[in-house]
Amino acid sequence: MGVAETQRTILYDKHVELGAKMVPFGGFEMPVQYDSIKAEHRAVRDAVGLFDVSHMGEALIEGASALDTLQTILTNDASKLEVGKAQYSLMCNEKGGTVDDFLVYQLAPEQYMVIPNAANREKNIAWLKQHAKAGTTVSDVSDDYALLALQGPKALDVLQPLTDDDVGAIGVFRFQADVAVDGRSAIVSRSGYTGEDGFEIYCRTADAGAIWDALLAAGESARIKPCGLGARDTLRFEARLPLYGQELTETISPLEANLGFAVKVKKDADFIGKEALAAEKEQGPTRKIVGIEMLDRGIPRTNYPIFDANDNEIGHVTSGTQSPTLGKNLGLAIVKADDASLDTEIIVGVRKRKLKAKVVPTPFYPGG
Structure with a gap:
């Protein structure tokens, strides 16, 4: 059996031109740092940083039974979603261990997008397909999207001049579809993985290079820095945001990881792991x-x-x-x-x- 080939995001050449140190991560060659991890970390805390996180997956869950499918797979209550809203949720196994954690976006009344972690993309999408109800279609659209994360207290100052849409009006864990960023359509979400204010920008893969360049140019006066996975990890660590494979695994439950807010054992649907998690919630982890x-x-x-x-x-x-x-x-x-x-x-x-x-x-x- 051959070794799986490491993939590259559409921005690989941009990273190399900027002097990034590239490392394998989640099946991709990704920038771990450009300048220094500490300098990039500091930029996000004090001003603004730009990350390529296009290694993350995207899957569409569509159909008349799409909500029922999510309710039987996810720990959170997806019925609380509405078009334009995002929700943090988890998938668990029967024992209450964590299969993965991700954001769920409701794009339309019967259409949702979930964002699995890169290393778990194939596993998660297979899990979703395995447990999908009749009338639900699960599609892997990861190759169609690139994902850029603009993070830090000056993120809005950088993004707003590139669009006529009022992105400052997007609330936390809310998103707006079809925002024209530098003239190119994108989904803009007020979310991130750093403990700072910021935006995650989902765009067509072919548009990623132009939007990346436009954001770096617009952020020059704010001293924007391109940031790698090293700073992303130290930033999320300080904010106690879990990393799958470390704070979350198939033998670590969401309750053990202090994520009880995303585990709704009282919702009507019987989701995978509900019985184990309900018992753990009652007795305490x-x-x-x-x-x-x-x-x-x-x-x-x-x-x-x-x-x-x-x-x-x-x-x-x-x-x-x-x-x-x-x-x-x-x-x-x-x-x-x-x-x-x-x-x-x-x-x-x-x-x-x-x-x-x-x-x-x-x-x-x-x-x-």
Whole structure:
């Protein structure tokens, strides 16, 4: 069996021209950084940054039974959607573990778009097709769309001059279809993955290069920076936004990951995993994702073991870094619920050393 070929987004040549360091991620060659991760992170916190996230998938769920299909697959209540509104939701397995998390957009009365993570695109779309009700069509339209994320407090200042539509009027987790951005039609969503205000722009793949260039040009006075996946990860980490494969997996439930707001066990529909999640909600999860701050010198990294004061292993680090905003060595970790209280002192196994840390509040960065 041959190795799967790594794909490139339509903007690959743009990234190379800008000096990006390209790395494999989710089956694509993606820019991890251009300048430096810290500089790009800082640009998004203070001004504005532009990301190519066209590796993300897009699937259309259409038909008279489309809502019923979503209601039996997703943990959130899709009946609360309306045209122009987006919703965060999750797909779970029968045990309540997470198959994936994504945004759901209602484009029309019987048409929805879901945005699976890149690495899970084929798995998710197969899952959607497998569980679709009669009268629902599931289509993978990922190759038809590019996705640009314009993020930061000056995002509106950059985007507005490129369109006659009042994009400032788009509310958080709302979107407007058929916005002319630099004269090219796009879906503009007030959403992102950074903890800052911003927009996600879905455009035709062929239009992505022109819109990318127009946004960078319009953002020059705001000191816009093209940003890679490295800064995207540190930004989402500070905001305690989960990364699939780390804070969410098929063995980590949404409730363990503090995502109970998106799990509606009282909705009428019997969705996959509902029974397990209802029981977990009633009894309380036995594990929880918590924030940790290192007390000893060292950075907690993914999968480093965590111990209690009596040297019993109680969990592991899911993500960790030195926070560019706060300058502290921080981590997200899944630990036994009994050890999840704020200020609980724990031990992190960092290579052959055991270093002190404590449980701290999250999100680490509450702004945006």
